[in-house]
Amino acid sequence: MSSTILDALSSRVEERGFRSTAPRRDVLTAVSQQRGPFSPEEIAAQLPMVGRATVYRTIRLLLDLGLVCRVPLEGGGVRYLVSVQGHHHHLVCISCGQIRDLGDCAVTEWVEKLAQRARYQLHGHMLEIYGRCERCQERARPVRAR
Amino acid sequence: MSSTILDALSSRVEERGFRSTAPRRDVLTAVSQQRGPFSPEEIAAQLPMVGRATVYRTIRLLLDLGLVCRVPLEGGGVRYLVSVQGHHHHLVCISCGQIRDLGDCAVTEWVEKLAQRARYQLHGHMLEIYGRCERCQERARPVRAR
DNA sequence: TTGGGTGCAAACAGTTTGCATTTTC
DNA sequence: GAAAATGCAAACTGTTTGCACCCAA
Numbered sequence: 439m440s441s442t443i444l445d446a447l448s449s450r451v452e453e454r455g456f457r458s459t460a461p462r463r464d465v466l467t468a469v470s471q472q473r474g475p476f477s478p479e480e481i482a483a484q485l486p487m488v489g490r491a492t493v494y495r496t497i498r499l500l501l502d503l504g505l506v507c508r509v510p511l512e513g514g515g516v517r518y519l520v521s522v523q524g525h526h527h528h529l530v531c532i533s534c535g536q537i538r539d540l541g542d543c544a545v546t547e548w549v550e551k552l553a554q555r556a557r558y559q560l561h562g563h564m565l566e567i568y569g570r571c572e573r574c575q576e577r578a579r580p581v582r583a584r
Numbered sequence: 585m586s587s588t589i590l591d592a593l594s595s596r597v598e599e600r601g602f603r604s605t606a607p608r609r610d611v612l613t614a615v616s617q618q619r620g621p622f623s624p625e626e627i628a629a630q631l632p633m634v635g636r637a638t639v640y641r642t643i644r645l646l647l648d649l650g651l652v653c654r655v656p657l658e659g660g661g662v663r664y665l666v667s668v669q670g671h672h673h674h675l676v677c678i679s680c681g682q683i684r685d686l687g688d689c690a691v692t693e694w695v696e697k698l699a700q701r702a703r704y705q706l707h708g709h710m711l712e713i714y715g716r717c718e719r720c721q722e723r724a725r726p727v728r729a730r
Numbered sequence: 731t732t733g734g735g736t737g738c739a740a741a742c743a744g745t746t747t748g749c750a751t752t753t754t755c
Numbered sequence: 756g757a758a759a760a761t762g763c764a765a766a767c768t769g770t771t772t773g774c775a776c777c778c779a780a
Contacts, residue, residue, distance in 0.1 A: 457754055459760060479744075489762040494745060510656045512708060514770095516744085529698070532707055540698065545691055549713055552675070552686065558715035561678055562658060565711045567695055569704035603779055605735060625769075635737040640770060660745095662769085 444470035446522050447505055454503065461488045465496040475509060475517035475537045509537055512568045527565040533574035540567070590616035592668050593651055600649065607634045611642040621655060621663035621683045655683055658714045673711040679720035686713070 447466045452458055465488060468481050482493040497518060500506040507521040509528050519528075519537055525546075529538040545565060553560040593612045598604055611634060614627050628639040643664060646652035653667040655674050665674075665683055671692075675684040691711060699706040 457759060459753070461761065477744085491746080491763075492761055495760085498745090508660060510710070512710070514654060514662065516660065529702055529704055531704070538702065544694055545711070548690055553713060553715050556675055556684065557718040557721075558675055558677070558713070559721050560713070560715045562715075563711065563713045564656070564658070565691070565709065567699060567704075567706070567709045569699050569706045569708075572703040575703075575705050603734060605779070607736065623769085637738075637771080638736055641735085644770095 441470075443520060443522065447500065447520075450503060450505060451499070456499065461492045462496055464488050465493055466500075469497070469500065469506065469520060472520065475519045475535060477517060510564070510566060512566075525562075527567065529567045529569065531571040531574055532568050533570045536571055538571075587616075589666060589668065593646065593666075596649060596651060597645070602645065607638045608642055610634050611639055612646075615643070615646065615652065615666060618666065621665045621681060623663060656710070656712060658712075671708075673713065675713045675715065677717040677720055678714050679716045682717055684717075 444467055447470055464485050468484050478494050478497050482490045506518050509517045509519055525543055527540040527543060529540055549563045590613055593616055610631050614630050624640050624643050628636045652664050655663045655665055671689055673686040673689055675686055695709045
């Protein structure tokens with residue numbers, strides 16, 4: 439399961455010429471094992487033997503390589519998520535914090551037209567959708583994730 | 585011009601029962617005079633006589649009242665913007681940092697359908713478009729705003 | 731007069747960086 | 756052996772908070 443993800447991360451990182459070190463492998467392993475969104479701090483807590491800076495540096499590397507994405511929350515916080523796929527959006531549960539990937543981006547065309555009309559050289563766009571997932575509605579859970 | 589904005593901010597703040605104090609008026613005035621996006625730090629710098637905490641508290645108040653919006657940048661930063669109007673999106677120039685409001689939100693319908701399909705109780709959505717404005721393309725300016 | 735608002739400083743969260751040391755290629 | 760990566764601690768950015776004091780309603 440997650441070893442597939444780990445393989446994907448590892449191979450893409452090495453492909454680009456980055457070295458395979460023990461701490462880096464540890465971070466990749468931990469990240470690939472996360473089932474949902476995570477914070478660098480959580481990864482660091484799971485890997486006491488790895489320096490905090492290395493955790494941040496590695497996550498940043500994954501971010502730059504497009505293997506992880508940063509998901510902004512409604513209230514200003516941020517969470518990270520493995521994303522081996524390309525451009526996509528998210529459905530964020532404001533109660534339990536679960537984040538679901540939205541594969542198809544139906545707004546691209548609209549965004550392109552808009553940018554063209556405004557004479558902007560388009561660089562990218564970000565779309566996040568916030569709501570409460572089915573389970574949280576049933577359990578009447580309070581809003582947690584800021 | 586901006587006095588209209590100031591009036592709008594002031595009246596809405598007082599309408600809700602918040603007191604009119606000198607520091608608060610100072611912040612409202614400064615915020616209403618910003619032509620583009622701003623940071624609390626910039627407002628604080630313009631108002632040395634007002635405590636930093638009050639600046640943050642007042643901007644937060646405006647945020648809660650929906651009179652100012654927080655605009656996330658591509659790289660993780662944030663800027664603030666006066667927004668007397670309701671729900672809308674932004675066109676952000678990644679070079680000069682200019683932010684243009686996009687009045688019409690054409691994605692609402694699509695977002696609603698998506699949430700429905702995923703059985704999410706929709707709470708809101710966020711859409712930001714990043715690119716380079718016409719002037720920055722001409723001047724071949726480098727990317728600045730993170 | 732009283733509760734909301736303020737200022738200050740300290741605390742805080744999240745993240746980056748300088749630098750000497752270690753490791754991989 | 757050279758370049759890359761690490762670990763630590765310190766620095767930094769952006770923001771919130773505790774608390775004594777102040778002032779608008």
